[in-house]
């Protein structure tokens with residue numbers, strides 16, 4: 001299982017660049033099931049709250065949220081922030097003896113790594129004791145190192161559940177605005193990075209046969225502007241959600257495959273009523289495809305699981 005978050009990926013970049021400019025993204029879409037109209041968290045379109053959501057299946061607010069409203073490493077933990085332990089997909093996987101890895105480009109991910117480390121992770125009450133450290137591999141490093149290490153982690157079998165954060169589009173968006181030439185070039189770079197890992201899968205048919213790739217984003221970003229923190233703007237809250245590989249139908253539309261979810265059009269649904277597909281679905285979709293139970297306490301657990309095939 002390889003879960004990928006492309007920081008600041010506005011899906012308009014994929015339709016603008018097309019299959020010639022982003023062949024890897026489009027390979028995943030064409031050979032898998034996808035929507036370019038998924039949603040971020042309702043409350044916030046910034047990086048750390050949305051990654052806390054992806055990894056825990058929780059929104060931001062309330063008892064069933066993460067309470068992560070900030071966007072930098074506070075030096076604290078999810079448990080201290082929320083006032084109660086916040087389990088995530090790494091808890092469920094690791095406690096079931098599935099090895100785990102988180103490889104990210106931004107320093108702020110140290111907040112999430114710390115939250116589930118040997119000092120702060122919950123005791124394993126499931127079967128054999130796999131320990132409190134929910135991450136077998138945790139690395140924060142530049143993109144070129146991560147491409148190699150994600151590839152090595154998958155091909156070596158060091159982790160069966162790998163989460164990979166790619167920062168290039170967000171960095172270019174902040175430097176030069178979203179959907180301009182620099183941003184589109186960075187989305188092309190992300191496409192090449194992911195393509196490099198897919199090349200390694202293609203070269204190892206046994207690994208490819210047991211691997212699912214999930215890909216989403218924490219938030220988008222508005223054309224020409226250098227910020228993405230207005231959670232009421234379509235350009236910020238609309239993101240892609242792509243699934244590919246083992247267990248995933250080819251050429252599927254995730255809304256057509258999941259009648260318990262509703263395509264939100266251009267709207268910004270809150271957490272009442274029929275839900276869109278959100279980036280926070282990543283946690284339970286990943287666990288479901290690994291044959292594992294959902295994250296307890298997650299808001300999305302009350303919803304039907306996203307059925308991929």
Ligand SMILES: [Zn+2]
Pocket residue numbers: 007008046047048170218219
């Ligand atoms: Zn971000």
